[in-house]
Amino acid sequence: DIQMTQSPSSLSASVGDRVTITCRASQGIRNDLGWYQQKPGKAPKRLIYAASSLQSGVPSRFSGSGSGTEFTLTISSLQPEDFATYYCLQHNTYPLTFGGGTKVEIK
């Protein structure tokens, strides 16, 4: 199975901060990766697909990069509504696997 190691598991940041979250795959997955945001009690919402493509309707402060084994989600200027938990998902190989999540909290 492909392991997705996501870091950090949590972070504290202020409104306006630049935030970076990383996912490392245990083997190459091309660009078969998505990033998801989840707020408490809600379903996940896709932000990024194919590692770097912005989902329709998602603010441009979100961006994704990477290919192969290392991927990054960047929030260029953190907004109040961005405090949530973020997950990466690889869909290159079955079983599909999520990263462990990154909880973004208010400093």
Add this chain to the structure above:
Amino acid sequence: EVQLVESGGGLVKPGGSLRLSCAASGFTFSKAWMNWVRQAPGKGLEWVGRIKSKTEGGTTDYAAPVKGRLSISRDDSKNTLYLQMNSLKTEDTAVYYCNIDFDYWGQGTLVTVSS
């Protein structure tokens, strides 16, 4: 508007069975690859399994912890996805979400396995 509505969750004893449904509307269900994803209380997301469209074989894939106990099926005439859950364990307690290829998601249904 795309809608996915899960139902069928509830409390069940270990070893018991449950069938979840996911009613779909607003898109061509028969062409969609559908997934189930679950989330145990206070934990992260876990992929459960996927079913392809019938035109692409209708085949299924599952995560190791559920293989042989949970099975996914679809009724394209009813625009409905199913998750048959047998031999349930306490560790199957979770909110279960259906989704269309991780793009659109339902609101989830809670399954609690407890004696």
